[in-house]
């Protein structure tokens with residue numbers, strides 16, 4: 014609540030003013046009444062004093078009259094017998110009658126007998142001086158005549174004021190003639206005054222007046238009636254006075270009293286208390302009124318603001334609002350309603366809910382909530398506007414009751430675009446979800462999905478006490494293929510492989526692409542390894558089928574690693590690692606095979622990792638060296654060529670043969686720089702020997718498929734030849750038959766370029782891959798190196814001998830030099846010579862040798878070395 018201090022101050026001042034005015038009025042009205050009441054009380058008090066005084070006078074008069082109408086007194090006035098006085102006017106008479114003076118006067122007013130008595134000291138005193146003088150005066154005589162029944166009243170004497178009664182002395186029956194008068198008097202002294210005050214219940218002050226009126230407004234009166242005067246002295250006192258006149262009508266004394274203004278004081282106090290109370294109450298009431306007023310004003314303002322805001326929101330909201338009756342007729346619509354439906358306001362107000370939507374009004378009713386009780390229940394509906402324009406709206410309905418009429422407050426938000434966006438988003442999400450869990454190329458589940466599935470299978474295997482088999486399948490030397498043929502061909506191969514694997518497996522089995530050329534097969538509910546073996550064999554078989562992409566035909570092999578859950582690992586991670594290790598092991602074991610995981614595999618895999626690390630450093634550390642093995646003309650014994658054979662001088666393992674590290678170098682790509690080094694070293698060595706005076710000799714360098722496919726390979730060869738100044742005719746490149754089969758078409762141009770430059774081309778390990786004869790004719794090979802496998806049994810196995818003979822004949826007919834590899838015995842040499850094999854290589858003829866030894870060897874054989882020639886002469 015906002016306090017308006019000015020308003021509060023104003024209200025306070027008004028209350029103060031009103032209270033002040035009321036106080037003044039009350040004071041005027043009530044205090045006057047109080048004063049009047051007090052005056053009345055004062056009059057009453059003084060009247061009581063006067064009454065007592067007059068009673069005293071009347072008593073005195075009666076008593077004097079009794080004595081004056083007494084026969085004895087009547088007789089005394091005649092006889093003047095003093096015994097009457099001595100017996101009747103004694104001291105006790107004064108005390109009894111409570112008078113100070115008793116005086117008998119004759120007809121002339123002269124004293125006959127009398128006595129004066131001090132009632133306080135109780136003793137006779139001399140007759141008051143000048144007392145009798147008053148009764149002889151003319152004015153007294155007039156007074157007596159005027160009064161007729163005696164005179165009673167006050168008389169001023171030097172001794173004080175005397176209350177007296179003068180009565181003519183008559184007989185006991187009150188008959189005359191009068192023989193004089195009797196006067197009895199009582200001094201109005203302090204004692205008498207106290208008695209007067211006690212009787213009037215008021216303490217009195219007495220003031221004697223010695224000469225004429227000095228107090229204001231004493232009226233000149235002839236009567237002896239007392240006059241009362243009141244004066245308000247202050248807020249606490251009223252002074253009240255009564256004036257007494259003597260028998261001659263002259264002011265003689267004033268008796269006064271001060272009256273406390275109790276009524277006034279109490280009244281005033283009550284008024285003040287009442288006004289304080291009134292002020293407090295009115296101030297509190299004022300504050301309450303202000304607060305209530307403020308609140309009422311605030312709530313009215315808020316109500317106005319909220320109505321204004323509601324109107325503004327209603328009219329200018331970006332959403333369409335409809336206020337409609339129970340039957341659906343529109344009561345009010347906003348701008349947006351007109352805009353979305355394309356109607357003007359008048360037209361829209363003439364329509365009803367059912368004209369613009371197919372959402373039944375009954376439907377709305379069931380979904381409404383009372384306004385402000387809960388969130389409205391949303392629903393979707395299709396709306397049709399002007400000229401058939403349709404849109405989808407999000408509808409929220411609330412209902413409210415205004416003067417017993419139920420109205421629906423309907424909010425419609427055009428969500429057509431949002432719905433379209435939602436649909437697109439859902440599709441995108443689905444697509445993203447698909448991409449997150451699938452391999453785009455093959456459509457197979459990807460690694461993530463495969464691992465999830467594996468975890469699910471593991472869970473189920475735990476429940477049913479079965480096994481899960483994991484087969485990791487990798488295409489052998491796929492990288493080489495991919496690099497040489499291009500990624501598009503590589504992708505097609507992968508898709509075909511995926512298709513074959515899928516076809517081969519059951520629907521319940523899972524095949525996933527793990528990345529690159531690696532696939533994963535999951536087999537659930539496996540009882541033992543027999544079934545798994547069968548699947549692995551079928552897989553290898555399916556892959557081994559010739560694969561045709563366009564015009565080219567490929568022969569692929571794969572290596573499979575197998576692990577079983579829970580035998581080889583306790584969770585998805587360890588089971589996958591085991592299968593991976595087994596797959597590497599299968600590759601180690603010559604590829605195109607499958608291997609189950611055994612714990613020792615891990616050691617081998619680890620070793621392979623160490624080897625890879627060392628291999629990466631070997632070139633920089635100059636740990637490589639070349640050995641040379643001669644190829645001889647089996648008829649002349651002449652060294653036709655030297656094959657370079659790579660060795661790795663490992664710091665810990667000693668000399669490591671190429672069989673142990675070349676596959677690794679190929680897999681890791683290290684073969685490219687290593688191969689370049691070999692070529693350089695071979696060229697350098699040949700030139701060096703030449704410079705040593707040895708005869709020029711051709712050097713054969715093994716080139717791996719990966720090197721060959723490396724872009725810029727030919728340029729590199731030419732550059733090296735140029736670098737060492739070696740003519741191309743002294744260089745021979747050996748390429749394995751498997752590579753020739755795989756990529757002959759692709760490499761044909763390269764072979765041609767190389768050959769045209771004068772470089773010799775040899776097909777290594779010839780015979781194993783069943784090269785087609787058409788290839789051999791088409792390609793510019795200069796040499797076929799018969800695989801050692803045929804040489805091995807050429808002596809004993811007629812089949813191998815026949816193959817060897819065929820190869821020799823084929824080379825002969827194609828004009829290609831045939832070199833038999835791996836001649837280890839005299840018999841093999843002889844057989845081959847008999848078969849007409851032109852050249853040979855093998856430990857029987859010469860072992861691979863380091864450069865210096867080979868130099869010595871060359872020195873010897875050039876001079877028709879007896880050791881070598883001996884072998885040929887037989």
Ligand SMILES: Nc1nc2c(ncn2[C@@H]2O[C@@H]3COP(=O)(O)O[C@H]4[C@@H](O)[C@H](n5cnc6c(=O)[nH]c(N)nc65)O[C@@H]4COP(=O)(O)O[C@H]3[C@H]2O)c(=O)[nH]1
Pocket residue numbers: 642657658659670671672675688691714715716717747777778834835836837854855856857861
């Ligand atoms: N059992 C037997 N073996 C004999 C006999 N005579 C020679 N050998 C061996 O046969 C292999 C001949 O080389 P390859 O067939 O090209 O086979 C080579 C070649 O394919 C490859 N290789 C060697 N050096 C390199 C190289 O610098 N680059 C590449 N890419 N491969 C190389 O490693 C393979 C193995 O090389 P090495 O271990 O040096 O083994 C050599 C050699 O020592 C014999 O009478 N009996």
